[in-house]
Amino acid sequence: MNSSANSTPALAIENLHKSFGKAKIIRGVNLKIGKGERHAVIGPNGAGKSTLFNLITGRFPPTSGKVRLHGRDLAGLAPFQINRMGLSRSFQITNIFPKMSVFENVRCSLLWSKGYRYSFWNMVSRSQDLTDAADSILEQINLTARRDLPAGVLSYAEQRALEIGITIAGGANVIMLDEPTAGMSHSETDYIVELIRTVTEDKTLVMVEHDMGVVFGLADYISVLVYGEIIATGRPEEVRANPKVQEAYLGAALEAEH
Amino acid sequence: MNEQDQITTDPTKPAQRMRAGSMTISATPWIVAALVLIVLPMIFTNNSAITIMNQMAITIVFALAYNMLLGQGGMLSFGHAVYSGIGGFACMHIMNATEFFAVLPLPLLPIFGGLFGMGLAMIVGSFSTRSAGTVFAMISLGVGELIAASSIIIVAFFGGEEGISGDRTYSLPFFGIEFLKQIEVYYLISAWLMISTLLMYLFSRTPIGRMANAVRDNPERAEFLGYSARWVRFYSFIFSGFFAGIAGALFAINYEILTEENLNTTSSGVILLVTFLGGVGFFFGPILGAIVFTLVQTVLSLQTDLWAFYAGVLFVSTVMFFPGGLAGLIMMHVPAFKFGKARHLVLPYIRTLLPGLITILGLSALVEMIFHFRHAATGEDEMTLFWTTFDSHAVFPWIIAIVVTAAAFWITRRNVPGLVEAWHKANNFSGGRT
């Protein structure tokens, strides 16, 4: 399906199902996402995009089916174990540490990946590598001026930027972003798109996004999820031209854009 | 390095109120604290004062240990006395193991108390730290009750109703000190107070300490950053158990007796209240709580039989009106000081707090009079209150007490708007408030 088809895909999803009670939300998803690919998942509201993210990242167990990260089966693994394997995600509904400072938010998201683990013999403020790395993330997400404020008082757009900062800070090689630009203004969106482009250089990106400008600007591949099933996967131009997609979703979405 | 936290100056939102200011790890407060501890017994020389200070120091260590859970880890425990109690009982048994104790310098004994507290915390924490909410609270209560109940059954370890007593002076003399004198015990406890406080403070600055805060605020997000919320809680829990055990050991050294009372749920409840009174949002909060509570418990209890009633009122009003505790109240004023506007508050404070204080004293006088009227032996109508002796069955003292209280209350009420206005003026640098 893509250029790196012969090597292990970063993410491989096989016949994934998820039901909440009687409601079948994910209904047989198959998807391979190659290393270094920027893959957008689009689809109407309630299609199950966030649920798919939750299944991949270990937030919910699937009803059946498999998820592999770099070839390793993720069945039964907790979110923290999956994260340690190099997968990091952001949330559609901002999920930060509102009472801690912006700086502290970022520093906490660096700790595990920098090897501090459950250490009780290091002082965080004495670890210059941590401070420097956190400050450079803050610089990237344009929040240096907000460094010492509690994250909870930031504006919505700033919190979204912090959400992305927390997600990328640990240097994971598979980054999953759930609607990173939702609710942002045009200029904020442009800024975030550029940011996402830079920080996911040489990484695998999976992204849920409603803004078609962002999708076509960033994605190498697009999958369309409708009612729990992927109805099309391919290069942006292929997906755009696909009549099924036109009918089910994209026509309406593209019209809404204009 | 600036690494804290919330700042809001809004007095109407005590819960969201801030930890302000910078958090440079500076040596000054520690040196000052050490000097104060050294000098205190030279000022308060009599034995009862030293007893009070020992009690205070032990409570501080315990409350700080407790706040590692409650304030920093977001875990509400109703049975934390168990860990200090176990540490204390273990130390009593070490004291009674004469051969071993004879080669052990007494100042090292608290380490054993800590290890026993930590050991028990490892066992209980292995299943209780799975979640932080109601489940954790219920398990802590259950385990607390369980161990308190077994203390009466397992007589060999807990000594039944009499408890276990011992003699600290059988230890190996420490540079010639045999800890016969109260003052020697005071310095031993003070040294451990400094060490424990410093270590607990440093713990809060380590990666695991920072993650304890993160897990407290948003355990789910922490899991998506590579941390198991459960393990983070477990580490906080066992370190808290360690320092609780140290507090128990210091109790054992100071009183040379431990009973069921040291680990029952009442003691667990008291340490929760002490910590809350001081303020869970700041590291130094529990220190204030322990100092104030110990003073109420010791000094006030000499003045009145109703001290527990007043302590209860103090706790309830803290929970209701100042959920940030004493530390929260103090830190609320940091912004006004920072911006040099605190002096605008002095006069309005005097205008409200002075009559407010008289109102409180008046109310407590009425409470005392009611108590005396109802409970004094027949014929003993005389009572002494605020250095005045009078007949609690006469009408005149009642009229005076009621009039003074009502007048003071009226003045307080009248001056509150002025204080509120001054408060807003002193804090309006944040803009948008008038």
Ligand SMILES: Nc1ncnc2c1ncn2[C@@H]1O[C@H](COP(=O)(O)OP(=O)(O)OP(=O)(O)O)[C@@H](O)[C@H]1O
């Ligand atoms: N934990 C849950 N329990 C029950 N139902 C759920 C749960 N999570 C999601 N759902 C349901 O699954 C469906 C898909 O939700 P999901 O959030 O995955 O959609 P989405 O594609 O991300 O939509 P949107 O574009 O609005 O974010 C919805 O009908 C939702 O109500």
Ligand SMILES: [Mg+2]
């Ligand atoms: Mg969604």
